[in-house]
Amino acid sequence: MDERERNYQTEKEKLANELKEINRSMEQLQAEKENLTKTLKMKSDHCAQGWKFFSGKCYYFSTDEETWNASRNACVDKGGYLVIVTSPMEQDFLKRSKPGSGSEFYWIGLTDAVVEGEWHWLDGTKLSQTPRYWTGNEPDDWKGDQNAHPEGEDCAVMELSSDSYLLLDAFCNEESKKLKHVCEAKAGM
Ligand SMILES: [Ca+2]
Ligand SMILES: [Ca+2]
The missing domain is CATH 1.20.5 (Single alpha-helices involved in coiled-coils or other helix-helix interfaces)
Structure with a gap:
């Protein structure tokens, strides 16, 4: 070599x-x-304890009952917002994830407080009216007995059961109108 x-x-x-x-x-x-x-x-995929995961988001079903205004603040305090429901899949998730049986009422992040009759989600998205989820003759912007609430009903409630998702409007800040609510937040926080 x-x-x-x-x-x-x-x-x-x-x-x-x-x-x-x-x-x-x-x-x-x-x-x-x-x-x-x-x-x-x-x-x-991570959600805080007590929250349920669905499609990149976490959901919290409250057990306490508050006005819509207080519920909105409660969700913000938890790092989220009152639930914004944008698809039939999300409705189905809510139906099957609801704690307890039977039909229950929950505040959601939908309001027509800015312009009467124009329903917007809290992120500014306009409510799609097709298909129509309002129940009966809702939203009726009821003003209470003897016009006790001239401002009318400006906050939306979902009536949730295992097989139905229906909407109605109710008073946002009335002590007699305290309901449970659902918060939503981005997963992985
Ligand atoms: Ca209204
Ligand atoms: Ca109503």
Whole structure:
């Protein structure tokens, strides 16, 4: 073996070792990536205790009963907002996740307090009127007996049972109108 050949052999071994080293690093990075992906997935599905996960969001069914205004604030205090229901899938989730049996009433993040008759979710989205979920002749903007509440009914309630989701309007801030509510928040917080 002349010197040139020896040099060539040495260089070849060196490169082979480097390649091995690179492969090892790549395997380690790959394993690390898998771990991080797993952690991220766990984090993004995570909801605080007492909240239920659905499609990137967490939902909280309150047990205490408050006015709509107090309920809205209660959700903000918990890092969320009064629930905004934007799809039939979300309605179905609420129907099957509702604690307790039978039909129950919950405040939701829907109001026509700004312009009478124009129903908007708390994120500013207009309520889609098709299909129509208002029950009976709701929303009727009832003003109470003998016009006791000239401001009318400006806050929405969902009547939830295992197989129905119906809406009605009610007084936002009336002591006699205290109901449970549902909060929503982004998952993974
Ligand atoms: Ca109204
Ligand atoms: Ca009403």
